[in-house]
Amino acid sequence: MANNQQHTDQAPFPGQVHPTAGGGIVVSKLDDIINWARANSLWPLVFGTSCCAIEMMSTASAKYDWSRFGFEVARATPRQADVIIIAGTIVNKMAPVLKRLYDQMADPKYVIAMGACATSGGPFFYNTYSVVKGADHVIPVDVYIAGCPPRPEALLHALISLQEKIRSGATREQIRQVNE
């Protein structure tokens, strides 16, 4: 830990190293360290409502492998998940289920709206009788991804963007906690 040199493209450990005889001392802020830790271990919830979920599964699998960035374990229960990736269309009947899942997740929690449907209703935007026009009508969203469906690279980019957002303390969750 004393060696602050980075050999990966991951974000460096926050703080400065003060060298002393017999080793270095890291001076940092607890908030920064907590955010750094949280950003590097985000457990997504297993949640997919349509074709975006196929891309999400692809992102999790060997070729793209989101566990390289700390999205190691997809959890099948909201109580153990940190981030919910809304992968697919949210219909009126699904909306209360999504709300409930979000409510059951432990703080701090983050939301990614994946693809056109979750962002705005997408192809179902006009004259729909069943589709919610954007998941942010139901729960707050931190990162939006364009695409129908987005490629796995786009999802990875969104996940990394979310990590940057968490490290800088700019997610909705963190802003809400500061304001309280």
Add this chain to the structure above:
Amino acid sequence: MNNEELKLQVTAILPSATFEEGGDWLSAQIDAAEWKNFARTFRYTNGLEFDFLFCITCVDWKTHLSMVYHLTSTVHGHTIVIKAKLDRNDPSIETVADIWRTAEFHEREAYDLFGVKFLHHPDLRRLFMTDDHNGWPLRKDYEDPVNMIKL
């Protein structure tokens, strides 16, 4: 059994049936009131044995509704399409859920989206829409809650 032979069988069972030509499958138009007995005969008569109802469709023609049933026999490999006109103001037809179990959900779907009443259906509730939803979304005169494009 080929289409010509099927046609003879249908005419023998139900002389009032009319036929449409042109498709791969034989298409018979029957009276909605005759449907239940006709269906039972088609399911259980030796040589016909239509044991698989693979599609139920409702069509809104604006003047009337039309139910379309696709039947096939896994025993003999023949297929037939049965159509029945319904009154658009009070669409109702006997259920066939007791003959083909799959019809239970297919009929619920047709009820949900077109408002067709399936008489003596064991559990006729909405399937996709919420229970308190008003109207029948796939009917031609259905107004979407937020109508952005008027067609």
